[in-house]
Amino acid sequence: MAEGDMRAVDALIGERMGSPVPLIPELASYIVEAGGKRIRPLITVAAARMLGYEGNAHIALAAAVEFIHTATLLHDDIVDESDLRRGKLPANQVWGNPHSVLVGDFLFARAFMLMVDSKSMDALHVLSRAAAVIAEGEVHQLVAAGKIETSRDEYMEIIGAKTAALFSAAAQVSSIIADRPQREEDALETYGRELGLAFQLVDDALDYGGLASDLGKNTGDDFREGKVTLPVVLALDAADEAERAFWTRVIREQPQDDATFDEAVTILKRRGALEGTLAAARAHAQRARDALAIFEDNPWSQALDQLAEFVVERAY
Amino acid sequence: MAEGDMRAVDALIGERMGSPVPLIPELASYIVEAGGKRIRPLITVAAARMLGYEGNAHIALAAAVEFIHTATLLHDDIVDESDLRRGKLPANQVWGNPHSVLVGDFLFARAFMLMVDSKSMDALHVLSRAAAVIAEGEVHQLVAAGKIETSRDEYMEIIGAKTAALFSAAAQVSSIIADRPQREEDALETYGRELGLAFQLVDDALDYGGLASDLGKNTGDDFREGKVTLPVVLALDAADEAERAFWTRVIREQPQDDATFDEAVTILKRRGALEGTLAAARAHAQRARDALAIFEDNPWSQALDQLAEFVVERAY
Numbered sequence: 001m002a003e004g005d006m007r008a009v010d011a012l013i014g015e016r017m018g019s020p021v022p023l024i025p026e027l028a029s030y031i032v033e034a035g036g037k038r039i040r041p042l043i044t045v046a047a048a049r050m051l052g053y054e055g056n057a058h059i060a061l062a063a064a065v066e067f068i069h070t071a072t073l074l075h076d077d078i079v080d081e082s083d084l085r086r087g088k089l090p091a092n093q094v095w096g097n098p099h100s101v102l103v104g105d106f107l108f109a110r111a112f113m114l115m116v117d118s119k120s121m122d123a124l125h126v127l128s129r130a131a132a133v134i135a136e137g138e139v140h141q142l143v144a145a146g147k148i149e150t151s152r153d154e155y156m157e158i159i160g161a162k163t164a165a166l167f168s169a170a171a172q173v174s175s176i177i178a179d180r181p182q183r184e185e186d187a188l189e190t191y192g193r194e195l196g197l198a199f200q201l202v203d204d205a206l207d208y209g210g211l212a213s214d215l216g217k218n219t220g221d222d223f224r225e226g227k228v229t230l231p232v233v234l235a236l237d238a239a240d241e242a243e244r245a246f247w248t249r250v251i252r253e254q255p256q257d258d259a260t261f262d263e264a265v266t267i268l269k270r271r272g273a274l275e276g277t278l279a280a281a282r283a284h285a286q287r288a289r290d291a292l293a294i295f296e297d298n299p300w301s302q303a304l305d306q307l308a309e310f311v312v313e314r315a316y
Numbered sequence: 317m318a319e320g321d322m323r324a325v326d327a328l329i330g331e332r333m334g335s336p337v338p339l340i341p342e343l344a345s346y347i348v349e350a351g352g353k354r355i356r357p358l359i360t361v362a363a364a365r366m367l368g369y370e371g372n373a374h375i376a377l378a379a380a381v382e383f384i385h386t387a388t389l390l391h392d393d394i395v396d397e398s399d400l401r402r403g404k405l406p407a408n409q410v411w412g413n414p415h416s417v418l419v420g421d422f423l424f425a426r427a428f429m430l431m432v433d434s435k436s437m438d439a440l441h442v443l444s445r446a447a448a449v450i451a452e453g454e455v456h457q458l459v460a461a462g463k464i465e466t467s468r469d470e471y472m473e474i475i476g477a478k479t480a481a482l483f484s485a486a487a488q489v490s491s492i493i494a495d496r497p498q499r500e501e502d503a504l505e506t507y508g509r510e511l512g513l514a515f516q517l518v519d520d521a522l523d524y525g526g527l528a529s530d531l532g533k534n535t536g537d538d539f540r541e542g543k544v545t546l547p548v549v550l551a552l553d554a555a556d557e558a559e560r561a562f563w564t565r566v567i568r569e570q571p572q573d574d575a576t577f578d579e580a581v582t583i584l585k586r587r588g589a590l591e592g593t594l595a596a597a598r599a600h601a602q603r604a605r606d607a608l609a610i611f612e613d614n615p616w617s618q619a620l621d622q623l624a625e626f627v628v629e630r631a632y
Contacts, residue, residue, distance in 0.1 A: 019455075021456045079418065099455065101395065102454045103451070105420075105450075105451040105454075106452060106455070109451055113444045113448060128428035128429045131421070131424075135418050136335050136336070139335075142418070143337065
């Protein structure tokens with residue numbers, strides 16, 4: 001249903017990562033085509049259509065949103081030093097940090113060119129502010145890493161900035177170009193923010209393997225970086241003295257070996273910290289769905305509703 | 317004369333690097349207040365005033381231009397691994413690569429928020445395109461590093477993108493907000509581009525100590541990174557067999573020791589390559605001044621004219 005629009009978004013993404021410097025599309029397509037789920041541009045497209053928008057600006061804005069996301073992924077690789085991203089080597093391990101920084105900058109600039117194409121100054125305002133907030137959230141997270149005293153509120157503030165800001169902007173801009181009343185813009189802003197929070201909470205639970213008994217690959221990145229995500233916050237809330245000593249040690253002193261990671265997972269499960277994190281994710285996803293209540297029921301509002309379901313279900 | 321406006325630009329810069337995450341203004345002010353020469357925002361301010369512009373948008377755009385420049389400096393530190401920048405340790409050696417990447421992203425996003433404040437979609441178009449071209453030029457330079465066969469044309473293309481694009485955009489946006497005819501916009505675009513080329517050529521000569529007999533600090537960065545700048549292109553054009561072998565070796569195989577750098581400087585001087593580079597800089601600066609001929613003679617056009625003189629004079 002959203003397929004035609006999403007094909008147009010993909011085509012525009014492919015076109016706008018072009019450059020006379022061949023290395024740029026080569027590296028950009030490595031990360032863009034790895035593709036991920038295109039959740040953020042889907043929000044923009046589906047929300048615009050839900051509102052009856054009949055123009056073309058939503059395609060450019062959806063592509064811009066994905067470019068901002070891709071640029072932050074490239075720069076995150078330098079920050080996180082992860083070994084795998086979506087099962088592939090991160091771009092900076094293939095091409096080096098300088099190339100990842102610069103191609104990220106290129107995509108970021110191209111995102112703003114796409115926004116100019118949308119001709120909406122209000123959309124530009126919302127998305128440029130989101131881009132600044134994302135960077136603030138990432139720096140905040142860096143500063144908080146290794147700090148066992150990170151509170152649940154502070155953690156929510158961090159993921160609200162680094163993840164939910166782009167989700168909410170992606171939703172909000174659709175009502176801006178469709179020229180809808182403030183009430184609908186607010187509802188979509190809420191939908192996006194709550195969906196983004198749910199998405200990140202699920203990611204944080206999956207980084208400890210989620211509820212599945214087998215620990216797949218791609219787990220333990222947060223642990224190895226000393227990030228205090230909600231699973232750890234909840235485990236600390238319920239910790240006895242020995243567990244508190246364990247967390248204090250492993251969060252402050254990295255790297256830790258695989259056996260210690262397995263021990264962390266065991267404690268998280270014993271304390272119900274992964275269930276607790278996923279329960280929080282479900283609550284936020286529900287708030288996202290509730291925010292859609294003011295809109296007409298149509299295939300597009302249903303798609304947005306299902307997206308909120310999907311975001312949580314991928315954890316199970 | 318430009319002092320009032322430039323104070324307003326500085327105040328706006330200080331305000332807009334603010335963030336609830338204290339590390340951001342701390343790191344941003346380290347690089348912004350190191351300050352440099354504020355040449356790019358001065359172009360925007362003086363050109364707007366020269367054209368009789370009486371609004372305020374030139375202040376926001378000038379600050380945006382400086383933020384783009386500052387963001388690229390932060391990211392260049394990661395690319396170049398320089399030991400000193402303007403006589404200080406680069407920010408990434410004080411705070412680390414992740415912080416430099418993310419604060420650069422923050423400043424980049426804030427630059428676009430400032431452009432939104434200017435309310436000019438055409439200025440946004442010009443500056444977002446310039447930001448993309450800068451990144452392309454930087455990647456092009458990375459790809460060309462170590463390649464002795466880099467031609468003069470390719471070198472000019474690289475510096476046209478990585479340096480001159482922002483100078484020309486800084487000049488061009490002033491005529492956009494002042495709503496001047498295309499002919500004046502083109503003249504300012506030429507002024508900025510030629511000034512930017514002159515600026516970079518002087519920088520490249522200074523990286524080999526310029527014409528001064530004493531080699532100061534901060535020289536040799538390009539050499540150590542295997543960058544084929546115009547001094548090297550000209551030295552290669554005039555090289556005998558032994559010199560060609562020398563350049564082929566030192567450009568391809570880095571790092572080289574200080575004695576080898578001194579030898580490179582000796583050859584550059586013997587072959588007149590630094591004079592040749594500065595002669596090219598003078599020619600571009602003259603073209604920048606010529607482009608001002610269509611404008612009324614006033615204190616602002618004189619300031620722009622003097623700026624073109626200053627940019628070359630700092631080499632002597």
